[in-house]
Amino acid sequence: MSDMKVWGFTDDRGTALGAVRVPGRVVAYVRAGAALLDLGVTPVAVYGSGHDGEGLDPVKAGELEAAGVPYLGPGRVVDEARLRGLGPELIVDVTYDGKSSYALDEGVAERLGVPLAALSVGNELPLAAIMGRFRELAAALGAPGGGVVDPVAPAEAALREAAAQVDVTVLALSGAGADQVHLARPHAWPELARLQELGVRVVDPGPGPGANWLTADWEHAAALRPDLVLFDSRANAVGPGAFPPVGHARVAPWNPETPPSPAAYARFFEGIAVALPA
Template structure:
């Protein structure tokens, strides 16, 4: 991944922003009509930039996943379907589009949309990294920088940053009091389950820094997930199971005896407000489970 820390602004010399693919984006004026991947669009909305539409990933269907949507549905932001299936005509029907915003996991290419589509439309495409090589704070800061470059005011993000600090303090306190053992996973049916490697997920890595005791899924292939069977997951004996609650994931087939399940969105929007909500919910789950131990 490029380590370019993009900057952006609007003045008499036009607009510019360098994304996490190292691409220097320029425009004659600040973009106002943004189309974004759902996760990016939900984060931008939290930060004060309302997309004109959002699209999904290859895991998504024709309907907006409510788990991934954040405040997009309530704000009336249209959903265009999976990004790889987008065609020029559907995007052009939105009217003028100034910018496409995606995410990248590998620092080499956008995740959910074909970069060639942006080229055909003649629209700049910004991809911001959400991969495990960055800290959660760095990812959130980059989305804040893009929102600022798109004209968002600093106040909403500032208030949310304070809420995130409070949520982190709540997690730290709950983790210290309870010592609850946590396993994060994504169901794949009755025969398989994907167990998250906490260091590979920025929000989980941050929670570990705050004292949350994550269960190590064990050795095996896979940088982000260990794919195994439910017997192995049950045998790890966690107290709290964070299960992937996205529509494309399968609900937990088995939960270890005595363990409490709690929802987890592996694509939590990288905004202070969304992270604060997740951390507050986790702090409550830790307290509930710890109180029953």
Template structure:
């Protein structure tokens, strides 16, 4: 905007937000807050989702804990007076349907008298578009250009080269217990869809109920014959120390809520390239 003090941003619900001054005190959903931190905006606090407990999930936290950003607990049970005491001038959440905030009760911003920016992380946008939208929000809050796409492009180029030299079948999943697993449908996840575009051979779990996941037993997962399993590493999922071996597949962590920042996804792509090359 021409006035350096004024601020405006249209979020992914189509809501036009304006303020006389650029927001400086941001409260955000953990995933959004971790991305904003990478982009130069340090939230005054973050909150979790319905999957989260009273302690910040270190997998979802990015650099938030190291930066000393307080965690307020799950968004649906927020202590609104505690939030009010932080004097926020913007709340940032994510949406999977382009309509409603994922982690926060819709009435909270209104009751607090605070504007809310809600950005899409669903599969109606490509991964690059999702990262770009967070970059636009970050730039609007800092008044400076954030990290460019070059860091992601470089990591993608390496991953594309590695994928072209391997034929490893990759299965992304979230462990539900020793007898049950949620198998990711690659097209439903922007980062998995991007991996397919880069030449990684993502395995589809097959027909059945569920738009994002197919819930099955571990024997079904093994029959898909993956060479590499990307397991949901969040605290609410069961890890490889509990779930049974998936055939002879190696395992590597996958955070389905990776912060939508260039730095975070560059690390994910670099780590996957290394995992694909392991023997």
């Protein structure tokens, strides 16, 4: 009877997880951890991805630093002894393909004997469903859900109104250097697809290799004649202070790893609503 599973959750790989009690000590990939914190679950630690270094990228951190959540470094080289010492009861990662965890090798969790939940952040789910899955996990972990006002709806309404009043084309990109840039394909990014649904004219970079990005030169980006450039604001990307002007486009930040929480995406939509008519 002592091994009876009283807690269960099925992640977005279809993996059924179980535990003898509700997990209280959660270690998470930074993006997932920031979302869970927004939703009322404070991780005991977070780890990064292969893009991250030994310090926590403040753009990806959300409120984690303010909450005093320690950072363990990149997940692929995480110190397993240190992770074990934290006594984790659940590891939460994300998945882009619905098959594998993104930032931490599942073998690490298996060696520790800790269940690993991977939630989808890829384009197989619309943005609302992605946020909904994180809410479901947070609720399963004991976060209060009743009476919480969802800030996304008013932020989306404000953005829809702003988009209807301007004739602005938007290009999302990630700077790779002085000679190269990754141009986002809107359909591949749930938040960019949602911008399009709300009336924002997010342009596609055109044909070529790459499911999520078209890698090109800055001249190609300028030839698309955007009015507003959403630049990748993560620490691993080249920012607007170091890349050439994209025609006469204005710039505004975009975090491709925004925490999948209503609070975080409401802030993103509010920022775009302000940037469009600027």
